[in-house]
Amino acid sequence: MQVKKCSLIALAISAAVSQMAVASQQSEAKGFVEGSKLKVLNRNMYMNRDFKHGQRNGTKSYGEEWAHGLITTYSSGFTQGTVGFGVDAFGLVGIKLDSGDGRNGVGTGLLEINDAGEAKDDQALAGAAAKLQISNTVLKYGNQMVSLPVLAISDSRLLPESVTGGLVTSNEIEGLTLNAGHFTALSNRNQSSRDSAGMKSLDLAGGTYKFSKDLIGSAYWAETEDYFRKYYGNLNYSMPLSDTQAFIVDFNMYDTKSDGLGLSRAWDGEKLDNQIYSLAAAFKTGAHTFTLSHQRVTGDGGYVYGPDGNSTMYTAHSMQVSDFNQENEKSWAARYDLNMAAFGVPGLTFMTRYIKGTDFNTTLSSNGKEWERDVEAKYVLQDGPAKDLSFRVRWGTRRTADIATGNMEDLRVFVEYPLNIL
Template identity: 50%
Template sequence: MKLMKWSVIAMAVAAGTSQMALASSQSESEGFVEGSSLTIFNRNLYMNRDFRDDAAQSYREEWGHGFIGTFESGFTQGTIGVGVDAIGLLGVKLDTGRGRQGNGIFPAVQGDDHVADDYSQAGAAIKFRVSNTVLKYGTQFVALPVFSTDDSRLLPETAEGGLITSSEIDGLELNAGRFTALSAQRESSHDALGLDEIIFVGGTYAFSDNLSTSLYYSDLKDAFEKYYGNVNYNMDLGGEQSLAFDFNIYQSEYESEYVNTADDEDNTIWSLAGTYAFDAHKFTVAYQQSHGGVDGQGYIYSDDGGGTVWLANSVQYSDFNGEDEKSWQARYDINMASYGVPGLSFMTRYVSGYDISTPTGTGEEREWDVEAKYVVQEGAAKDLSLRLRHAKYWSDSDYAPVNGTDLTDLRLIVEYPLSIL
C-alpha cells in the first residue's frame, strides 16, 4: 500500500511541474437548485439462456422493466459547496415462471421456485466540493477499475460509503474511497453481497490527448489486495484512420481463508488490445493471460463489485479469467452512419481461451458474440435505443464445473432516458 501511495504522489508532483492548476469548479457553482437534474432511465430487458448440457434446468427466460431514477443537486455557492444526490430503483417482472427463472434478474422467493413480482431500492448521498475536489458519502454508483458497481442486468448494483474525487491539476484525477455495503443487481437489500469493508486509492493521468495511464490499489478486508495498472495510447493516422492500444493488468494477493487453501494464492492477469479504425470500420485483436489462482479460478472479483474486471476479454458471458488461462480475441465493428443510417451499428467478436489449470486437467473455452444496436437520432423518441445481443459459449468437460456448461445467451434491451429537470 505504501508503494501505491508514493506512486500516486509522485505522479501528482510530476504533473504539477508541467501543468497549470485548473480553474475552480466550485467558484463557478450555479447553486443547489439551479444546478439540479432529475432523470429516469427506463430499461426493458428480455433475457434467455439455453444451457444445452444442464439436465437440471436447461432453459431460463425472464422479462422485466426497470426504472433507474437519479437526482443530482447542484452545489451551494461559497468556498465549500454542499449538495445531495438520490437514487431510486424499481424493477417490475413482466414474464417468467416456475422452472424458467434463474438469469439473475429478479429476487428469488420460496427458495428458487418463484421470483418476486417487483423489487426496489432507494438511497441518498451528501456531497461537498472545495475547488475541484468532491467528497461524496452515502449510496452511489462507482466506476473504478478496483471497485465498480455492475449494471449488466435490469437494475445496477449500488454501494454505500465515501468517495473522494480530485481534479486539481490539469489531466490528473485522483480517487480514494472506503465502502462498507454493496447491493446485488437482483436484490432490494443494501448489502445483499455482504461487503465488510473495502478501501482503495489511485488515479489517472493524461500526458496528452493521445496517452493516458492509471494506477490503483485496493484492499478488500479478509479477502484480497489488488493492484491495477493501465496504459492507453491513440494514434491518428490521417485520412479517417487511427490506431489504438489498451493495456490492463491486475495483481491480486488472496488470503488463504478466502480461497480455502493452506497457503495464500496470487493471481496476475493482463490484456493488450489493438484497434485499427478507418471510416466506419474497426478491427480489434486482443491477447489476455492469467497466471496463478486456485481450483480453476484465476482472477476473482464480484465481492469488490460485479463490474471490477476491466480486461479486454471480459465479454458477454465469460471473462476468460481462469487459472493460468491464455486467450485471444478478434473483433469487428461497423457504424452504419457512413452508409446513410445514423444510429445503427453492428459488432461481432470471437474469443478463445486455453491452457486453463483445473482440478481435473487442462480446460478450454470459447465464445462468439454478435450485437446490433440502433439509437433514435431525432424526434419525440430521440435517444431511445434498441439492442440485440447474442452469445454462444462452449467449454470442455474439465472447465465446465468452474465456468458453467455450453450455452446460448440472448438479450433484447430497450432503453430510454427521460430528463425531468
C-alpha cells in the same frame, strides 16, 4: 489501513484548499436547485440462457425472464461559496413481466428470488449521498454508483448495483484525477438488501493521468477485507493516422492476492496469488474498427470477483458470457465493429467477436479449452418525439467441456428510453 485512508482523504482536501484562488469547478457552481438534474431511465429487458445438457443446478438447463426497470437518478447542484454542498439520490424499481414454469432463477440474474425460489413480482431499492465540493475536489458519502477499475458496479442486467461509503475525487492538477475511498456495503444487481454482496470493508486509492492527448495511464490499489488485495495498471495510446483513421493500443493488468480469511479461493482451495494481463490493438478506418487482443492469467487461481462489484474487470476479454479468467488461461480474440452512420443510418451499430481460451486449470481439466462468439446490434433514434429511444440485442455462444456450467446460449434484448426531467 484506517490511517492510510484518512491520510489520502486529508491530502486530497488540503490540495484543494491550497489552490482555491485558481478558477475551479466550485467557482462556477450554479446553486443547489439551479444545477439540479433529474433523470428516469426506462429499461425493458428480456433474457434467456440455455445451459446445454441440464448442467445448471443439476437439473434445470433453461432460464428465461422478462422485466421492466425504472432507474431514477437525482443530482443536485452545489451551493455557491468557497465550499459547496449538495445531494445525489437514486431510486430503483424492477417489475416482473414474465417468469415461471421452472424458467426463473436459472443463471439469468435478472430478478430477485424469494425464499421459495421464485422470482418476486417486484423489487425496489433507494439511496442517497451527501456531497461537498472545494475547488476541484468532491467528497461524496452515502449510497452511490462507482465505476473504477478496483470497484465497479455492474449495470448489465435490469437494475444497477450500488455501494455505500465515501469517495474523494480530485482534479486539482490538470490532466490528473485522483481517487480515495472507503466502502462498507454493496447491493447486488438483482437483490434489494443493503449489503447483499457481504462486503465487510473496501479501501481504495489511485488515479488516472493524461500524459498527452494521445497517452493516458492509470494505477489503482484496493483491499477488500477478508477477500483480497488488488493492484491495477493501465496504459492507453491512441495514434491518429488521418482524419478518418487511428491506431489504438490498450494494456491492462491486475495483481490479486488473498487477504485475511481469504474468502475467495482458487479452484483447488488454495489462496489467491495471481496476475492477469491483456493487450488489445485496434485499427479504426472510417466506419470500421478491427481489434486483435491477447489475455493471460499467471500464478495461483484465476481472476475472481467478490464484493467489489460484478464489473470490476477492466481487461480485454471481459466478455458477455465468459471472462477467460481461469487459472493459467491464455486467450486470443478478434473483433469487428461497424458504425452505420457512414452509410446514411446514424444510430445503428454492429459488433461481432470470437475468443478462444486454452491451457487453463479447473477441477475437470489441467488443459482446459473454451471459446465464445458474440454478436450485437444497437439502434438509437436520432430525432423526433421518441429521440434517444434505443433497441439493443446481444447474443453470446460459449462452448467448453472443462467448466461445469460452461456450455451456454445467452440472449439479451434491451429497450431503453431515457427521460431528462430536469
